[in-house]
Amino acid sequence: MAQPLEKVDRRDAKLALAHLFVAFAALALGGFAGLLQTLVRSGKFELPAGISYYTILTTHGVLLGLVLTTFFIIGFQFAAVSRTTGALSDGSRRLGWIGFWMMTSGTACTAFFILTGQASVLYTFYAPLQAHAGFYIGLALVVVGSWVSGFAMFAHYARWRKTHRGQVSPLLAFMSVTNMVLWLVCSLGVAATVVFQLIPWSLGLTDRVNVLLSRTLFWYFGHPLVYFWLLPAYMVWYAVIPKVIGGKMFSDSLARLAFILFLLFSIPVGFHHQLLEPGISPFWKYVQVVLTFMVIIPSLMTAFAMFATFESYGRSQGATGLFGWLRKLPWSDARFFAPFVGMLFFIPAGTGGIINASHQLNQVVHNTIWVTGHFHLTVATTVVLTFFGASYWLIPHLTGRVMTKAMNRLAIIQTIVWAVGMTFMSGSMHFAGLLGAPRRSAFSTYSNSPQALEWIPYQIAQAVGGTILFIGIILILVIVINLAFFAPKGETEFPVAEAAAPYERAALALENWKLWIGLVVALILIAYTVPIIDIIQNAPPGSKGYKLW
Amino acid sequence: MAKLITAARQTKQEKEPALKGTLASVFLLGFFVIFSWVSVYFLFLHRL
Incomplete structure (x- = not known):
């Protein structure tokens, strides 16, 4: 008799689904704003009714960069924790719902002030651009709500460890906790600037x-934010995809070590976003660039582990030759295909990141649309395609449905549409950036300057790519609505991979949180104490607020 | 004795996964990173 599927508790499933629904609603609205942006930047389209380009730019950035990601990640992690360490306690679940409603009301508040044109300050909300206080208060609610959800996960994990003394925790639970520790430590920076500087x-x-202080606190948060987006995608790659393809995880210990290295080295690195800012000593910029480059190690470990997982599986199926294993992978399964395409796009995405963080090379690309192209590869392709791929089993698992063959085919088409659209859009952003085209700016020929006229063909290519991507958004929304409400009833597996070596037991030291959090704090203090004292002590008089829209 | 050692070696060899494709893949990835980085670096030098 077949073993019954291990399922996420029904009450926890509701909590996870609530998060996913807000995430996809944000995708619909934020994606539409993105389409409008690319059309405006082509120079062939003007927004009606006096709507500002910067209003839709802020809508796009906040809804997709902050809301879609945070809600999806917290929903996915609640499901992962419940699946691997058992149903949440009533207390933890209640905390999860409190967090959800705080985040949702904060999102509604922030969205209201953006859409009514009172907060066109872009998703980085750099001072001295000044939004309505409601924008910052809404954001603070989102952040504090996410902390409450984080504490719910920590409490559940602590309870599991108490009842399983001496045992290594399940990989997905360990990874979820690592990601929430990272989030909690880094979001203290953005909370500090919002609560103590921007709201008053x-x-x-x-x-x-x-x-300078507010920008420094923002980037103390802003770079690890990227890893808060990426680590759940890595969770899917390490702990789910091997099972989806029918193989085994290359190494459980390697995955855990990679996550600890991300935790250590993704926070004390914010200055690589501020390399061209005066007021920060070159020495401290250099220190943080070195720490930034440390993050390449776990990234390459991940690339190696993925290749090794795929090759091991392919060879177990009789593959021969140097790359024969590629043919054995399940290309017609959207649960694999979408994240795999996401992985492929991470190769140019990660490469672009290394270029951005190199001090001299940063001068070539700083504040150009190359950077926008870069993070549309990292978050809007690698991360998002992995989240889409995860949705293809997660949503039917949570709703008690199954994905039909027709929907699977549509999901394959969706992935191809996304890859084509993003190649056009992000590719042309990269090339236009190398020619000096600025980011964060509406269409302009800059008085017909020859240099600005060179950018226009690339801007039209961006509009073509943006339009194709919007078709991709419509397709994913159709699939998600089908999986949530209309797909046939049935049971879908929440795949969790096993390590290739059954005797492998990860070192318990990897769960010594006092040690790792202590090291994180030490690295942050080393990288930030002196420059922040300097920024406060030698500050110019400060700036009044500006509302330029 | 010699047979036993050979058998043990064979078992060990069986346990080691063949990862030539992985080695080639990570090399290709590394070359792509280096090529891209050097390209932008020369662009930087050209614009000095």
């Missing part, structure tokens, strides 16, 4: 703001 300043309680 936008309410008129303070007159001026220390711009």
